[in-house]
Amino acid sequence: MNPLLGKLQPYPFEKLRTLIAGNTPPASLAPINLQIGEPKHPTPTLVKDALAKALDGLAAYPLTAGTPELRQAIAAWLARRYGIPTPNAETEVLPVNGSREALFAFAQTVLDPTRGAKVVCPNPFYQIYEGAALLAGATPVYGTPESWQGVQLVYACSPANPSGKVMKLDDWRTLFELSDRHGFVIASDECYSEIYCGEAPLGGLEAARKLGRSYERLVAFSSLSKRSNAPGMRSGFV
Structure with a gap:
């Protein structure tokens, strides 16, 4: 067995169930749902119709x-x-089986644990970031590190889960400048990009363009789970 498995933490919902086990909530109070962030609206008909029409394709391996x-x-x-x-579309776009899987696999690809890799995660954070770092042999750092030396990967989540914070252009400028200085890669988790009121949140690719930059050391991850109410379809893109 991989000895790094012992470093993984139980999923937050398992911890939560343990914390509240044996407690009976007051009957007079409405419950607050703290389970996984699952869409509560039905999957759009056009998505279901497209899946139904593609069923014959199950007999062949996909590209x-x-x-x-x-x-x-x-x-x-x-x-x-x-x-x-x-x-x-040939060199800058890749469909994936959900952004969660891609966020995890990406760390295994870009990290070099022989050089004392560190991975910066927002805090609070999506637990996949931590698990990906640990199984890649890296050290997760929660929030802004005291030193950027050894940082090889930064997970940026905007709009953030669970805080909802959106990175502004100045935030992106600072992150890009740090990446230029220290050479780390930015994994921009944008699975909540289409859940907003009013102005659409700024994305990493958009920020780079506005700042006159290339997309060097920047990879953006998107998912259909939240925006299309289709988490069971496991579909996203990088």
Whole structure:
């Protein structure tokens, strides 16, 4: 067995169940639902219809990189949503089986534990960040580190879960400048990008464009789970 498995923490909901076990809530109070952040609206009909029409495709293995049509549709959406030039669908877009899996696998790809890797996570944080860092042999750092030396990966989540905080352009500028100085990669978790009132939140690719930068050392992760009420479909893109 991988000895690093012993460093993993129980999922927050398991801890919560242990904390409240044996407690009977007052019958006069309405419960506050603290379970997993699952959409409460039905999956759109167009999504269900598309899945039903594609059932014959279950008899064949899918393309690892997704179909060209899917990648092109993702690239076109990114351009519309963030006001950026249409990304190259062949080299800059990759469909994934949900952003959670991609966020985890990404750490295993970019981290080099032989150099004392550190991974910076927001705090409070999505537990996948911590688990990905630990199983990659890195040290998770919660919040702003005292020193950026050894940082190889930063998970940025905007809009943030669970605080809802949205990174402004100045926040992105600071993060990009730190990345330039220390050479770490930014994993921008944007699975809540389409849940907002009023002005659409700024994304990492959009921020880079506004600051006149390339997308070097920046990878953005999106998910259909929240925005399309389809967490069971396990569909997202990078």
